[in-house]
Structures are given as structure tokens and as C-alpha cells.
Amino acid sequence: MTTTVAPTSAAPAPSGKTSGRSGKPRAAKLVRMVPLTPAIGLMLVFLAGPILYCVYAAFTNMALTGTGAANVKFVGLDNFRKAFNSGAFTNAIWLTLVFTLISAIIGQNTLGLGLALLMRKSTKVVRNFVGTAVIGAWVLPEVVAAYLLSAFFNDDGTLNVMLHAVGLPGQDWLYAAPIIAVSLANIWRGTAFSMLVYSAALSEIPKEIEESAEMDGASGARRLVFVTVPMISRAVMTNLMLITLQTLSVFGLIFAMTRGGPGTKSQTLPLYMYEQAFSFSQIGYGTAIALVMLAIGAVFSLIYLRGLNSEAA
């Protein structure tokens, strides 16, 4: 009576699943990818495509008019040689570094950290008010913010009125110290981002650590420097990397406030790039500068990533 029929009849179902495991999932994977093709296609066309075109154009003499518009010729490293021999380019790099240092690395970073620290201890009302004001500055459209700040720094503007009210001399900020003016403008505009990042990072710190440091006798400043900041060091590095890259590419704010002027006193790399590519019609040269800017951004990123990795180790 004990035939082997019963067990074998039960076998096919589980064995069907196990034997098919190698063949079917691969096909399933490909079918799963199909709905992604429009998204991948769009990204290739609109993201990778222009970047690759930019890389191509940087090595040509492409222009909007004149020679170089009809017959685009490959010129190798000529555009880069022209850039590195150009005083205006060196000026633009210097101004970009000054702008990034003042407005991002020093300004937004420390102000954001300071605001986040203070808001930890403040009442809910104050926290909401300050938070709304700071974030409001951040979400304003760039051109609107630029006009507001233009009016603020203008010769007859609010800043000079305030300075005169306390007896200090004013000056034509946008004309005499344009890079300082746009740096302050960018700090006003972008601090919200750092503040949010640091708020999140600080809320992760367990209260017990700070309390135990306080009980051990550490003063407020020592607690900040030796306990709090090291605990959020990863957030510091990430934040610095993000705001540096964002600040390197600030264009609209500076263009609407000073157009890069007077002369070239506030002409950072993005503005120099715009002027060469569009106002002076040299697309090839402009895209070469864009690639140099990409390289500068990459160098900054490497520095920060190094910092991140060494913290993680």
C-alpha cells in the first residue's frame, strides 16, 4: 500500500518554485525597469546631455556670432590657456573664494549654528517667530530678495539710514564695497539652510551627555567647543559641503544687485561666465570657465569628504 505516488504528487509545487528561481527573476527585473525608462531617458536628455554638450563646447571656439558660430572648430586647450592667462579670470576666482568664505563658510555656517543653539533653549513663541523669519528669507524668490537687499544697501537705503541714526557714516555699499554687500546679502538669504541642518543635528545629541559635562564643571563655552560641536561634526562637514557648493553657483542674487560691477569688483565666476558666454557671445570660452568651476567644486567636495571620512573612522 505504501506506494511512492503520494509523495511525488506533492513534490511538483515546491520544486516548481525552486527550479524557476534562476530564470524568472531576471526577466522580472527587466520588466520592472521598463516604467523607469522615461525617467532615465529624461535624466539622460536634460541632465547628462547638457553637461556632455558643455564639455564638448569647452574645447571648441563656439560663439553666438562671428567666426565660431557657423564653423565650430575644435581648439583643444586654447580656451583654458586663455582663461589662466586672463587677469579677469583670476579676479573672478579670487572674488568667488572671498564670497564663498565670507558668506558660506563663516557667515551662514556660524550664524546657522548660533541660531540653532539659541533656539534650543528659547520659548516656543520665540522659536516659531525666529524660525519663520529666517526661513521666509530663504524661500523668497531670488530676484525679489535681490531687489529688497538692493534697496537695503542703496545709498539712500535702510542700512545708511540706520547708521546715520546712530551717528555712524554711511557709504554707497553697492558701489564702494560690492563684494561685501553681496556677501552679506547671501548670508541673509541662505542662513536658514544651515540653521535647519544644525537644529536636526543638535536634537540628536542625548541630553545626558551635556548634563554630565555640566556636572563635571565645564562652563558653557567649554561645553560648546569640547562636547557639543564634536558630537555634530558629521553634520558640520555635510553642511559645509552643501552650502559651499550652493554658494559657488550663486548668480541671480549678484546679477540683480550689482550686475558684477562696478567694473569687475563683484564679478564672481558665474557672472564672469555669463558675461563671456552671452554678453560677449563666446560660448566656447564660457563653457571652459564652467568646467573650471566644476573642478573647483570638486576640490572643495574632496576636502569635505576627507573630513567626513576621518570623523567616521
Next chain:
Amino acid sequence: MVMRKRFKVVAAVSAVLLAVSACSQGSTTKQPDAGSSQSSGPAHIKIAYQQWGPGVVMKNFLTGVKAEYESANPGSTVEILPIVASENDYYTKLQLMMRSPNTAPDVVYEDTFLINSDITAGYLRPLDDYIKNWDQWSQFEDTAKGAAKALDGKTYGVPDGTDTRALWYNKQLFAKAGLPADWQPKTWDDVLNAARTIKQKVPGVTPLNVYSGKPMGEASAMQGFEMLLYGTKDTLYNNDQQKWVVGSQGFKDSLNFIKTVYTEGLGPSPKQALDPNMGSKVGTELLPGGKLAIALDGSWIYGNWQKTGAKPWPQWSTVMGQTAMPTQDGGGKGKVSLSGGWTWAIPAKSKNPDAAWNLIKTLQTQKNAAKYATDGAQIAVRKDVADDAGYKNSAKSTQFFTDLVSVTVYRPAYAEYPKVSNEIITAMEAVMTGQSSPDKAAKNYDEAVEGIVGKDKTTQGQ
């Protein structure tokens, strides 16, 4: 199981359809096939021009021409495209539009100095075949015919007028400063001294305006710098040697003049001058408002003050005087003027060139040509327009500016000129803001020009 499979198939197919429909772009205008003869069928053509500042002369003129064209060609439509951009931004925008058949207008308003540059770029279409069958072409002066002619000998545009440049001055402010109503400066120092007198005697008024800096683009180069440079012994381009001039004393002297005007406070503040609206401000606010005493400007600015203009000012013919800009030391011809002009051109990538030519013919019927020359404050380039009574009597200044045509010079409108012009205005801005000394700015200009045209195409100035 089957449901899941069917769902996957449906999802995949719909995704592919979405991608396909997103990639194909329907044309924004229904065009007839490019190969068919456009003159027989109805066409939709676009005409582009610059709209900057409050003036509406061109807009009104084109609206009238559009109505004429559409009634003469039933079924065809004309779309008027105002490009709202200042000076050089307009040229950039136009070049960007002409690069693709999808965006190229059919008729464009093209400045003569860009003709060779845009032809080298392949943006414009030669008009010789159309012109040889056009009876109006014989009315155009020879210099005008040459203005739109490229180095390859073909004509690429139909000029609608020209202009000259000189000093406009406010006789009322001059009286207050004790300066003569019939002012005839003979040297640059005469001009500067008059400005200094005004600064002293009539405070609150800007003595002299000379366009300078990058925001005012070609206006700074032509009305500003070249009006000075061509009054010295040097020029931008040596026609005999066919080479660009660098290292010239005249260039440095002209930069020094700019520096003097802006550092002595004889002109607007550098900040005011670097406003891209300065051009329209001079004509519509500063001169009619008596806030500017002397303006080194063009023959056309009275167009603002006519009844059809942006700031009608009937008293202008008694208040404003004109005198020629002198040469540096009174030598040579004694007077300096430069001439430019605008043309109507057909982009190479236009889809309706025949219809576009019909529109240009409508723009330049004798009646329309005279109308625009009058309302647009142009100097006539056609014999019949020059004889037109309406044009001749339109403005007191017309005769004065037309007489300057005998001494006027033209820019070296070669393909590299726009790039050279950009270096000129960069040098001007560096000097007027105090960023560079005139010598250093001139040296930077020399190096830049050598980079643009090649060292073998440059020659030292005197």
C-alpha cells in the same frame, strides 16, 4: 498572477507612450511645407525688433504695416515680436533666436555693425535676387547700399535710415552759466571747460553726459568712445594695412577724457552711468527736465520729444541747440561724427523668405519709408525720402545732422568688430570706476585685441 502580468504590461506600454509623446514636439505655429512656394499660399510670418524704454514709435509703425500687409495678402498673418532687451542684450537674444529654424523670425531689425559678424555666423540670407527685381532700390544712396553689403559683395539688409552724432546742449542752462547760445567748441578742452563752468555756476545739474561702461553696450563704444578716438590722429582700424590698431596714443587720450569726465564730477555719477536705462533716461527725463546741460548723443533723440514720441516736448527746438563734436585739438576736419544705421534683414533659417521679402517691400514703400524716417527721427538714406516735405520739415535739427554726413565715418564693421567693441567698453568701465589707470586699461585692450584677431592682424598706432 495573470492580473499582475497584465498590469505590468499595461504600465509598461503607457510609460512608453508617455515618453514618446513627451519627446515629439508639435510646432507652435502651423507652417506650410517648407518646400512649397510661399508667395502663393498664406503664410504666418514673424517680425522681430527691439523694444527698450517707453518709446512706441516702432511698435505703432509696425502695427500699421501689419494691417497693410494683411489686407494685401489675405490669409497671411504677421506676428510682431518685441524683444525687450537693452543694447547688447538685444543682439544676443536675436542671435540665439536665429540659430534654430524653430525660433528664427522671418524679418529682423539688424544693426549694420553686426552684419558681417552675423553673416560669418551664417544667420542672414542674401537679398540680391529679391533686390534686382525691386524698383525702389535705385532710390537708396550709394553709402546706404554699401552699409548693408558684406565683404562677400552681397547685400544682406535693406537700410531704413542712418544717423550722425554731435553735442546737444540746453541753451537755457547755458544762459544761466554765462555760456553763449551759439556754442561752437573747437577742441576737447573747450568742451571740458564748458562743463566745468556749468558745474560751478549751475549746481544740481549734470554738466556733460558721455555714455560709458558695459551696460550701455554699443552706445558707450560709438557715441562715447569712438566719437573721441576718431577726433584724434588714431583710429580703430588701419584700412591701408588692413590691420587693427593697438598701442595708440589716441586710445589712451580718449580714455583720459573719460576718466576726467567721471572723476572731476563733470558727468553723471559712475553708478548712474552704469544703469542700462541711461540711454532712455537721457532722452526722456534728463534733457527735457533740464537736469543735463550737454549730451554727446545721436541725431535721433529728438524723436522722444515729437508728438509721437515717448516724452512730447514742443519747446525742444528753442531750448536745445546742436553743435558738432570737435576733434581733439581742432585739427583735421575739425568735426567728428560717426554713422550707423539699422536694416531689415531675413534670417537664413526663416521658413518663409518670400513672404518675408514682401513684408520688407511693404515696410519700404516710399510712403512708409518717409513715415518711419520722420517719426523714428532717422536721417534719410533714400533720395525720395530726403526730398519728402514731411520729412524735411519734421525737425529743426534735421538739416544740421544731415550736413554732418559729409564728415561722418563708419565703424570697421568686420566680423571681429563686436568683440573689439566689448573690449573697448570694458576698458571704459575700468577707467571710469577707477579700477584701472588709462594706460593699464589700454594695455589690457591691446592684449585682448591681439587675442581676438591674432597678433599678425595688429599694427602699432602713431
